[in-house]
Amino acid sequence: MANQLSLENWTCPLPLRNYPTIVMGHGGGGKLSNELVENLFVPAFSNDTLATLGDAAVVEMNGSRLAYTTDSFVVRPLFFPGGDIGHLAVNGTVNDLAMMGAQPRYLTTGFILEEGLPLAQLGVIVESMAAAAQLAGVAIVAGDTKVVDKGHGDGIYINTSGIGLVAPGVTLAPDRARPGDVVILSGELGLHGIAVLSVREGLEFGAPIESDCAPLNGLVAAMLAASPDIRVLRDPTRGGLASSLNEIAKASKVGIAYQEKLLPVPAAVAAACDMLGMDPVYVANEGKLVAIVPEAAADIVLAAMRGHPLGANAVIIGKVVEQHPGVVVARTGIGGTRIVDLLIGEQLPRIC
Amino acid sequence: MCLGIPGRVTEIYEAGGIRMGKVDFAGITKEVCLAYVPEIQLGDYTIVHVGFAITQLDEESARESLELFTEMGRLNEELNPEEAELAASFPPPRCGARPVKYLDEFRDPELAASMFAEIRAITTRPWAIMEVCGGQTHSIIRNGIDQLLPPEIELIHGPGCPVCVTPLEMIDKALVIAGVPNVIFCSFGDMLRVPGSEKDLFRIKSEGGDVRIVYSPLDAVKIAQVNPTREVVFFAIGFETTAPANAMAAHLAAQLELKNFSLLVSHVLVPPAISAIMESPVCRVQAFLAAGHVCSVMGTEEYRPLVEKYHVPIVVTGFEPLDVLEGIRRTVLQLEGGRAELDNAYARAVRPEGNLPARQMLGDVFEVTDRGWRGIGVIPQSGWRLAEHYRTFDAELRFDVGEIRTQESALCKSGEVLQGLLKPNQCPAFGKECTPRTPLGATMVSTEGACAAYYQYGRFTAASDHSIPLYS
Structure with missing residues (x-):
């Protein structure tokens, strides 16, 4: 595909004029990632399902509504406090399906292995995937393995695809937020991103x-x-809460306003962010969700979340508003306001 | 400019002849160089910047500040019962007998509310105050402080982001060096996105350059030690706060006789910049909030001649919301009283003499030089370069990039923004040709840059107002 690309023929309103080559930021979950999707992938593959830009596609086949998605995992290091790349690869796809209201059923997986990867490490990762699949109630039903030359991969890259059934009557989509809805967050922010950073080479x-x-x-x-x-x-996930809220605000053409003092940020996450000059709302999570719920249903949904171990600390953090469509605004700890925009690429440690 | 956060020393040890230690930041622990705080003991608090403890925090000064703030809150309660009721809905202030943690106390919403009330009460006329440091700009916008100040007070964002003011020419040199095969080019994170004439370090990385983000200059030295066959170059930018860390890297490299390590030095100094701003015929700045962390290294005395020469108040100011507000309050008090004095509103971190061991190292490793500032031009005697006996570690000489000369964009008004002549959103290119993704000038580049801060956090300030309905 890449060989036939003609940059001159792009008709996009925001050509990637600064970067004729891919840079890390294109995978960072911020504006560069979005521009790649909006200006290249969506026009090229042009179809209504893709254009909804949900975490997973919802398609109809034989009268059943199926959620279908894929995700690739390139985390470094491969093992980090609280998980590993295998664990992540299963849960990432399970969660993308769940975000469309689907009950995930079947996963496939593709391994890209680098020459020299210890078999014992691969064994641990695969066992971890099996355990995660069992816990999530999904079966890994097909797979593929490729090996690349030493130096052409970080040990292992994993792709997973998944499929699940969407229950009748459930319609979840990023463009369905309406003014008056409330924003609920399922728990503490920033744990995954900070845990991975804490063992990143050079930053320990x-x-x-x-x-x-x-x-x-x-x-x-x-x-x-x-x-x-x-x-x-x-x-x-990557890009954090701020990116998710921005994507919802833009897709639904509504404003979103939240209160910083209501955000559950663990002390250690806050301290690490202070130290690195980062903002917890841009840090990745891998076991949290944000829900937009009609105000009338807020209490009952919140109670249901708090009754589940993974939602025990769920809180209402803000509200969908008519004002400032497409823009997320935070009320700061001392009572001011600020715009919470998408980042360009990855969040970088801010030293100076 | 200088992100520094307070932490408690939990371990002290020697490593490779240097005093090192572990510092605890509310549960996060990090290895930190303690060479510049030789008297610090276990349990003491320090400010850490790029892996270096730059000053010991003084508990008594911290308590004094907090007591002053609390007292102000009490007075306000008597004067403004309505605000007191509002403030009472927030958690109580955390000072008094409890141990000072140096962070949350200075973010207290209730005390901030009373500080805003106090500033409103003492302000009778319009004042233009420049916060010199990019870290303060960040704190102001990030917390929405500017929107809560009385309309008479205009904050002008100064040239205090080292990433922003690094001259285009120096970035172009960095890009050339980073593209040389066999070079490992190490830089602070924010610098990677700063565009040179055509490219940035991200782009060089995508073309195969080995560009690495480091947290501390000592990390770059380590990389040089473990990669003896590679040339390791560290992009040594920054103000006086960062300079001791970079100086230590040069000093260590000399001690270890590292042949494969060099520094691309682009250090800048605050006092000459303040002079340059005051000398401008269209200068609007009436007072300065001086950069607290710069002063914790350099001390306060070098600002006294500026106060006297230009009859301008200079108040050394910290970075947390209450620190910024206290700096503004003391500045307004001087302005309203017709006074111009040197004042220190960040006494817990800043001593008049600064950090003597750090200043001694700076005197040994660096010498003063003329320096170009992106968007402003050359300011005489406004930078540091490696001193003669460290010249073998100068990457400009080692890679022969001394002849690179670069012109800056004519469309970009960052020079005027940096001098306080223009608000970022008054620039014709703001948000159009110039966005954080396609920055024309330095000030749009770093999250601390005045334009980027405006774009990121305050783009809709004019359109929106404080009545944005928020769920409570």
Whole structure:
């Protein structure tokens, strides 16, 4: 595909004029990632299902509504406090399906292995995938393995695809948020991103935290059982809560306003962010979701979330508003306001 | 400019002849160089910047500040019962007998509310105050402080982001060096996105350059030690706060006789920049909040001649919301009283003499030089370069990039923004040709840059107002 690309023929309003080559930021979950999707992938593959830009596609086949998605995992290091790349690969796809209200059923997986990867390490990762699949109630039913030359991969890359059934009457989509809805967050922010950073080469720091990597399908089932009226679910992975809220605000053409003092940020996450000059709302989570819920259903959904182990610390953090469509605004700790925009690429440690 | 956060020393040890230690930041522990705080003991608090303890925090000063703030809150309660009721809905202030943690106390919403009330009460006329440091700009916008100040007070964002003011020419040199095969180019994170004439370090990385983000300059030295066959270059940018860390890297490299390590030095100094701003014929700045962490290294005395020469108040100010507000309050008190004095509103971290061991190292490793500032031009005697006996570690000489000369964009008004002549959103290119993704000038580049801060956090300030309905 890449060989036939003609940059001159692009008709996009925002050509990637600064970067004629891919840079790390294109995978960072911020504006560069979005521009790649909006200006290249969506026009090229042009279809209505893709254009919804949900965490997973919802397609109809033989009268059944199926959620279908794929995700690739390139985490470094491969093992981190609270998880590993295998664990992440299963839960990432399970969660993308769950965000469409689907009960995940079957996963496939592709391994890209680098020459020299110790078999024992691969064994641990595969065992970890098997355990995660069992916990999430999914079966890994097909797979593929390729090996690349030494130096052409970080040990192992994993792709997973998944499929699940969407229950009748459930319609979750990023463009369904309406003014007056409330924004609910399922728990503490920033644990995964900070846990991984704490063991990143060159940045090591001691942190009493573990990745929150977990399958969210059980929590989602409990929420939908409490109220099928939930409008949007999103798991704030790379790019964090801020990116998820921005994507919802833009897709629904509404404003979103939240209160910083209501955000559950663990002390250690806050301290690590202070130290690195980062903002917890841009840090990745792997076992949290943000829900947009009609105000009338807020209490019952919140109660259902708090009754589930993965939603025990769920809180209402803000509200969908008519004002400032497409823009997320935070009320700061001392009572000011600020715009919470998408980042360009990855969040970088801010030193100076 | 200088992100520094307070932490408690939990371990002290020697490593490779240097005093090192572990510092605890509310549960996060990090290895930190303690060479510049030789008297610090276990349990003491320090401010850490790029892996270096730059000053010991003084508990008594911290308590005094907090007591002053609390007292102000009490007075306000008597004067403004309505605000007191509002403030009472927030958690109580955390000071008094409890141990000072140096962070949350200075973010207290209730005390901030009374500080805003106090500033409103003492302000009678319009004042233009420049916060010099990019870290303060960040704190102001990030917390929405500017929107809560009385309309008479205008904050002008100064040239205090080292990433922003690094001259285009120096970035172009960095890009050339980083593209040389066999070079490992090490830089602070924010610098990677700063565009040179055509490219940035991200782009060089995508073309195969080995560009690495480091947290501390000592990390770059380590990389040089473990990669003896590679040339390791560290992009040594920053103000006086970062300079001791970079100086230590040069000093260590000399001690270890590292042949494969060099520094691309682009250090800048605050006092000459303040002079340059005051000398401008269209200068609007009436007072300065001086950069607290710069002063914790350099001390306060070098600002006294500026206060006297230009009859301008200079108040050394910290970075947490209450620190910024206290700096503004003391500045307004001087302005309203017709006074111009040197004042220190960040006494817990700043001593008049600064950090003597750090200043001694700076005197040994660096010498003063003329320096170009992106968007402003050359300011005489406003930078540091490696001193003669460290010249073998100068990457400009080692890679022969001394002849690179670069012109800056004509469309970009960052020079005027940095001098306080223009608000970022008054620039014709703001948000159009110039966005954080396609920055024309330095000030749009770093999250601390005045334009980027405006774009990121305050883009809709004019359109929106404080009545944005928020769920409570």
